Every structure is written in C-alpha cells, then in structure tokens.
Amino acid sequence: MSMGVFKDFMLQLALIATLLFTYRVFFAERAEGNRYEKIVHSVLAGLAILLSMSFPVTIAADYRVDIRIVPLLLGTLYGEWWSGIVLSVVVLLYRLYYGINLGLTTTFLNLLLSIPVFLIVRKTFIGAKMARKLQIVFLLVVYNSLDGLITVSLMRGQSLIAVLQTHFLHILIDVAAVLFFTALNETIVNMIRNNQQLQAEKKETEIAFLRSQIKPHFLYNALNSIAALCLDNEAVKAGELTLDLSKYLRSGFDFKQMGSLTTIENELELVKAYINIEQVRFGDRLGVAYDVDAHLGTPIPPLILQPLVENAVRHGLMSRPQGGTVTISIKQEKDDYIQFTIEDNGCGMSEWKREEILTPDLKKKGIGLWNINQRFRLLYGKSIRVESVEGIGTKISFELPARPVKQTGG
Known part of the structure; x- marks a missing residue:
C-alpha cells in the first residue's frame, strides 16, 4: 500500500x-465510572465512528475501509450496557444513507456476529486488570476481523486468502490501535486513581493535624476548671465537670476513624459539656441560648461546632x-x-482584625478561626462566613447537607 493510504489511516487514528480521550480531561476529578461519564464516552465514540467512516481509506478501486472497530469496541466495553447496540445502529444508519448495497449487507452481518460477543465479554472486561483487558480486546478485535474476512469472502465470492492479503495492513492497524488505546486509557485511569488517593491521604493528614490542635485546648481548660474546684473544696461540682469531660473524651477523641461522622445530637452534647465547664469558670458572665430546629440524627463531621462555640466564648465574650x-x-x-x-x-472585631485571624500564623497558640475554617474547607471545599461589628458582636455561619454525604475526613 502507498504512503497515502498509511496517512489516511493515521488521520482516522488522530x-x-x-475524541475518545477528550472526556478524560473533563472527568479527571469526577468519581470513576459514574453514569454521566459513560454516556459522554458513548456519545464521543459515536462521533468518532462517524468521522472515521467519513474519511475512509481506499485500498482498491471499488473498495474502501475504515477503523471504526476501534471506537465501536472501546465504546461498547467502557460505555453503558446499551452502548454497543446504539453504536451499531449509528454504523448501519451511516451505511444506509449511501443506499442498500453489498457494503451495507456485509456490515450488518459483521455487527450481528460481533456485537453480541462484545456485550457478553463486557462484564468480564470491566472487572479485569490491565493485562487481562489487553488480552480481551486483542481476542475481540481478532475475532471481529476474522468474522469480517469470512463475511466479505462469502459475499464477494473471493478466496479467504485474497481477502486477507487485501485487508492485512488494515487488520494490523486495528489490532495495534485497539491495544494502544486500551493501554493508554487504563494508564490514565490508574494515574487519576492514584492521584485522588494521594490527595485523599493528604487531606486526611491535614484534618488529623487540625483536629489534634483543637482537642487539647478544650482538655486543658477543662482540667484547669476541675483543679480550681478541687482547690475550692467543691467536690460535687468537680465530679459533675469530670463527667462532662468524660462525655467529651468518649465522643471526641477518635483519631483512628477520620472518615467517621457524628450526629447533631452528639455534637450538641459536646457543646453543652464545654459550656458547663466554662460556666463554672466564668459564672454569670457566660450565657448561652439554643435555637435548634433540625433532625438531631443528621450526620455531620465531629468537632465542627464545639470549636466555634469555644472561639466565641474565649475571644468574643470573655474579652x-x-x-x-x-x-x-x-x-x-x-x-x-x-x-x-x-x-x-461580645466585643466584635474590625475588618482588618477579621482578615488577620483568618490568616495562618504558626507563632500563635490556640484554636484560631483559621484552623477551624481550614478544616471546613478541606471537608467541603468552601469557607465559613464570618460577620463582625466592633463593639457589637460576631456571627459565624455555614451550611451542611441535610443528608449523609461521603466525607474524606472529619
């Protein structure tokens, strides 16, 4: 075959x-294998089929071929269960557009014998590892090629050897292209998966660090309060505070399950335990009001509420x-x-002070709104809202999903 024929094949491959790998750019950060991704992949595979058939390679005066098998096979294996059927219809409709002829008949017979096999093998392909997937696509494209050779030989009345000689380069390109695209796709998927895993591990480590900064602060205050009550011979109150502290330790210290969720009810118990301890320290200077109108069993990340209350008490009210x-x-x-x-x-703060406390400062000790805000950003990808007027007070607000959502950390 001439260099022009080879270039025509390269154009189809390009x-x-x-088309087949454009969608990977847009779905790189999405959950692997989601339904929307598969639908887009099938649509792009259909478009790739149409384009490859629109630029056929002429290998004889009345004989043109294309490498539609590449998007047809990959679209069937990586798409939804119906993808192979839809893509087959696309092929047949395109051929029908040029009239009912021998080419349409051979195409129909080839699809009739190949697509059912593709669909049967699809489930095995999805669950296989990369090496096994390459074996599967190799066998499928060889099967499709033999099926096509036999069909053409019978319909055109030519010997199988003669048809094989005519299509030999075509078959080699089909096999090489399918293997290359499958290997490339699996490599990209593995890279994305590994990157997402590394990001998740990094996020969990950062959240663990932020939580480790929050918890000892409350524990330090609680122990100081209990010690003060003991020195004042307030044994009963010291005992009550010890029980409040035990609630906190039971529900709060869980570094092993970073992806776990608590409930609004448990988080409120933690807040009340903290308030009880602080009211012993500050007496009537500390008031608290609850306005709760939500399902107490709603899952939320642990230690997402108590640190904000502590920040309001320490820096807003007790100042x-x-x-x-x-x-x-x-x-x-x-x-x-x-x-x-x-x-x-409480005392509120100026705009420059609000911006300052939301900026990380390793020299500062304590909880810090930056620490709390950073943890919220790691969990949900957005920041808490801080509104404050100097001399009037401060309001911090945020929203959480009303139903359980998958968390990376917490």
Missing part, C-alpha cells in the same frame, strides 16, 4: 484519539468584663441543607 451570651442556632432549610449559626454579643 480523530479517534482526540469583655461583663461577658455576654452566645447563641447556637441550627435550622433545617427545606430539604437541601441545615444552617448553622454561632452568634455572640
């Missing part, structure tokens, strides 16, 4: 490669001699999300 009140509002907003608001009538 068109197929561009003023007269103290103040912190209001904890949890309200269901329709069926989509739950609105959380922690508001205090």
Whole structure:
C-alpha cells in the first residue's frame, strides 16, 4: 500500500484519539465510572465512528475501509450496557444513507456476529486488570476481523486468502490501535486513581493535624476548671465537670476513624459539656441560648461546632468584663441543607482584625478561626462566613447537607 493510504489511516487514528480521550480531561476529578461519564464516552465514540467512516481509506478501486472497530469496541466495553447496540445502529444508519448495497449487507452481518460477543465479554472486561483487558480486546478485535474476512469472502465470492492479503495492513492497524488505546486509557485511569488517593491521604493528614490542635485546648481548660474546684473544696461540682469531660473524651477523641461522622445530637452534647465547664469558670458572665430546629440524627463531621462555640466564648465574650451570651442556632432549610449559626454579643472585631485571624500564623497558640475554617474547607471545599461589628458582636455561619454525604475526613 502507498504512503497515502498509511496517512489516511493515521488521520482516522488522530480523530479517534482526540475524541475518545477528550472526556478524560473533563472527568479527571469526577468519581470513576459514574453514569454521566459513560454516556459522554458513548456519545464521543459515536462521533468518532462517524468521522472515521467519513474519511475512509481506499485500498482498491471499488473498495474502501475504515477503523471504526476501534471506537465501536472501546465504546461498547467502557460505555453503558446499551452502548454497543446504539453504536451499531449509528454504523448501519451511516451505511444506509449511501443506499442498500453489498457494503451495507456485509456490515450488518459483521455487527450481528460481533456485537453480541462484545456485550457478553463486557462484564468480564470491566472487572479485569490491565493485562487481562489487553488480552480481551486483542481476542475481540481478532475475532471481529476474522468474522469480517469470512463475511466479505462469502459475499464477494473471493478466496479467504485474497481477502486477507487485501485487508492485512488494515487488520494490523486495528489490532495495534485497539491495544494502544486500551493501554493508554487504563494508564490514565490508574494515574487519576492514584492521584485522588494521594490527595485523599493528604487531606486526611491535614484534618488529623487540625483536629489534634483543637482537642487539647478544650482538655486543658477543662482540667484547669476541675483543679480550681478541687482547690475550692467543691467536690460535687468537680465530679459533675469530670463527667462532662468524660462525655467529651468518649465522643471526641477518635483519631483512628477520620472518615467517621457524628450526629447533631452528639455534637450538641459536646457543646453543652464545654459550656458547663466554662460556666463554672466564668459564672454569670457566660450565657448561652439554643435555637435548634433540625433532625438531631443528621450526620455531620465531629468537632465542627464545639470549636466555634469555644472561639466565641474565649475571644468574643470573655474579652469583655461583663461577658455576654452566645447563641447556637441550627435550622433545617427545606430539604437541601441545615444552617448553622454561632452568634455572640461580645466585643466584635474590625475588618482588618477579621482578615488577620483568618490568616495562618504558626507563632500563635490556640484554636484560631483559621484552623477551624481550614478544616471546613478541606471537608467541603468552601469557607465559613464570618460577620463582625466592633463593639457589637460576631456571627459565624455555614451550611451542611441535610443528608449523609461521603466525607474524606472529619
């Protein structure tokens, strides 16, 4: 065959490669194997079939071929269960557009014998490893080629050897292209999967670090309060605070299950345990109000509420001699999300101060809104809202899904 024929094949391969792997760019960060991705892959495979058939390679005066088997096979194996059938219809409709002839008949027979086999093997292919997938696609394309050779030989009345000689380069390109595209696709998928795993591990490590900063702070305050009560011979109150502290330790210290979720009810118990301890320290200076109108069993990340309440008490209310009140509002907003608001009538802050506390500073000790905000961003990809007026107070708010969602950490 001439160099022009080879270039025509390369043009078809370039068109197929561009279409079949374009979707990988857009779906790189999406969940692997989701339904929408498969539908897009099938649509692009159909378009690749049409383009490859639109630029056929002429190997004889009345004989033109294309490498539609590449997008047809890969679209069937990587798409939905119906992809192979739809793609076959696309092929037949395209051939029918040029009239009912011998080419349409041979194409129909080839698809009739090949597509059922592709669909039967598809389930095995999906669950196989890369090496096994390459074996499967190799056998399928060889089977399709033999099926096509026999069909053409019978319909055209030519010897099988003569047909094989005519199609030999065509078959080699089909086999090489299918193996190459399958290997490339699996390599890309493995790279994306490994990258997502590394990102998840990094995120869990960061969340673990942020949680480790939050918990000792509360424990430190609690032990100081208990020690003070013991020195004042307040044994009963010290015992009550010890029980409150035990609730916190039981529900709060769980570093092994970073992906676990707690409930609104458990998180509120943690908040109440903290408030009880702080009210012993600050007495009437610390007031608290609860406004809860949401399902208490709704799953939420642990330690997402208590640190914000602690921040409001320590930096908002106790910075003023007269103290103040912190209001904890949890309200269901329709069926989509739950609105959380922690508001205090403490000292408030200026705009530059608000920006400063949301900036990381390794020299500072304590919880810090930056620490809390960073953990929220790692979990949900968005920030908490901080509104404050100097001398009036501060309000912190955020929304969480009203139904369980998959968390990477927490």
